[in-house]
Amino acid sequence: MLIVGTIPNKDVPLTIGPVRLEGEFLVVNGQRFARMPGTGAMISAALITTSYLELEPPHVLVIGDIGDIGEKGTRELYDYLIDKVSELLPGVLALHYCLPIMPLMKELCKAITQCSRRPFMIADAGALYAAKGAGLAQEFDLFTPDLTEMGFLADPEAAHPAYVARHLFDCEPQKVPELITVAYNNKDAAKLLLVKGKIDYIASDGKILAKIDKPDIPALEAIGGTGDTITGLVSALIYAGFKPHKAAIVAAKINRVAGKCAQTTPATKVKQIIDQFPLLFKEYLHQSDITPENNNTAT
Amino acid sequence: MAFLKQKKVAFKGDGIIIFQDVAQAIRAEKLMKRDGYEVRLIAPPPEYRVGCDLSLEIDLARLAGIEQLLKEKDATYVGIFPMMKGTAELCDIIKVTDFGQWTMVRAGNMKLAFDKNSGIIVNSSGGGCPDIPYLYAELVDKPLTEAPRPKDRGSTLCAVMLDRAFEVCLSLWQGSRK
Numbered sequence A: 001m002l003i004v005g006t007i008p009n010k011d012v013p014l015t016i017g018p019v020r021l022e023g024e025f026l027v028v029n030g031q032r033f034a035r036m037p038g039t040g041a042m043i044s045a046a047l048i049t050t051s052y053l054e055l056e057p058p059h060v061l062v063i064g065d066i067g068d069i070g071e072k073g074t075r076e077l078y079d080y081l082i083d084k085v086s087e088l089l090p091g092v093l094a095l096h097y098c099l100p101i102m103p104l105m106k107e108l109c110k111a112i113t114q115c116s117r118r119p120f121m122i123a124d125a126g127a128l129y130a131a132k133g134a135g136l137a138q139e140f141d142l143f144t145p146d147l148t149e150m151g152f153l154a155d156p157e158a159a160h161p162a163y164v165a166r167h168l169f170d171c172e173p174q175k176v177p178e179l180i181t182v183a184y185n186n187k188d189a190a191k192l193l194l195v196k197g198k199i200d201y202i203a204s205d206g207k208i209l210a211k212i213d214k215p216d217i218p219a220l221e222a223i224g225g226t227g228d229t230i231t232g233l234v235s236a237l238i239y240a241g242f243k244p245h246k247a248a249i250v251a252a253k254i255n256r257v258a259g260k261c262a263q264t265t266p267a268t269k270v271k272q273i274i275d276q277f278p279l280l281f282k283e284y285l286h287q288s289d290i291t292p293e294n295n296n297t298a299t
Numbered sequence B: 001m002a003f004l005k006q007k008k009v010a011f012k013g014d015g016i017i018i019f020q021d022v023a024q025a026i027r028a029e030k031l032m033k034r035d036g037y038e039v040r041l042i043a044p045p046p047e048y049r050v051g052c053d054l055s056l057e058i059d060l061a062r063l064a065g066i067e068q069l070l071k072e073k074d075a076t077y078v079g080i081f082p083m084m085k086g087t088a089e090l091c092d093i094i095k096v097t098d099f100g101q102w103t104m105v106r107a108g109n110m111k112l113a114f115d116k117n118s119g120i121i122v123n124s125s126g127g128g129c130p131d132i133p134y135l136y137a138e139l140v141d142k143p144l145t146e147a148p149r150p151k152d153r154g155s156t157l158c159a160v161m162l163d164r165a166f167e168v169c170l171s172l173w174q175g176s177r178k
Helices: A039-052 A073-088 A102-113 A125-133 A147-154 A173-185 A218-222 A226-240 A244-261 A270-274 A277-284 B022-034 B060-072 B131-139 B157-177
Strands: A002-007 A015-022 A025-028 A031-034 A059-064 A092-095 A120-123 A192-195 A200-204 A207-212 B002-004 B015-018 B040-043 B055-058 B079-082 B094-098 B102-107 B110-115 B121-126
Touching (some): A002 A073, A039 A277, A073 A102, A092 A226, A125 A147, A173 A200, A207 A244, A226 A270, A244 A277, B022 B055, B022 B157, B102 B157, B110 B157, B121 B131, B121 B157
Antiparallel strands (some): A025 A031, A192 A200, A200 A207, B094 B102, B110 B121
């Protein structure tokens, strides 16, 4: 599995390698970064999952980027990936925080077609924006949008969630299935959707496969990184060999229960949620869910 | 408890300034507002979009003054044109949720939460651009009155929306102190 994303520290150069936990920090090839919202939280959730399952840790490709358009962070990240993806050949490729630059996403998807084995493609955050904006949603196997990003996927005119039509943005959780239908009809959804929110929806080809609404922990919405942790969990479970929709259901459940166990308030930090995961894995992760035909553990 | 704030009547212009990136647009907006020009942040038409884009709606009757100001302040832009088809408005939804000791404000796709007793920012969530984790580190655990404005430190549309949430949080906090 290869996780790709930006780190909010301009001093981090382009770095690739297996990730490990060292105290409170994630370490890749000598570069340290925090388990904070964004790519750090996503990697942290994935790593804690692979550790429990005794799998090789995720490989990550990261670079420092704080959003300056003129700076080279995201661009350098994509350039490297476009050039090397056919050599890296990840079983699962999870794209996360980055500037949504549509031309780069187009080049990457073109490069993926040259791979001898197509990776399982996951996008969240800026990568999801770029994929939908570029009209490439269907190249992806899984998107993990939150409620507002689901509105974005359902709005054919919007190039970024900040431009979503008012009626789509202001949608109640019960109406998400309508947005899912619209997004699939417009070909703006990945093969599988895990919509994160007050109610988590798992959908494929326009059909709702599962709806998870318990336990209801409203404060999770306020906590930065709790969407990133679901993406990290589901990515690692797919890498482990869970069927994708099963991985999505389990990830959504674990995240909610972790929120409950952490006695979440709006002031809770995401690492407190992540620290609950190992306590829940025994109950929610079963060897019987790991099927050899779904095994993605190459890289 | 959650409620939506009312939509304000927005300025309507007949011209548009196109920029290379969001940071240029944010800077120009600040300069122009400081000099009393009415402007509005909008999406450029599709032919000028690459993914994270922002332009400014302006009143063309004031073109000469605007050009002069941007030149004086060395503010860069691609061009100034009559209003084009295909522009879009930034999402203007503001939703406030009361969590007892904490208040969360959502502006479009971004959320900011603060402690009602101390005015300290306790979390920010939403978004997908690289400056959002950076702004999290810059804002969280700081008092609203001392934290930097997201628009001053960020460079993307997500930062613009986070700034709107920040503005409402600050207003609610200051209002509660009176």
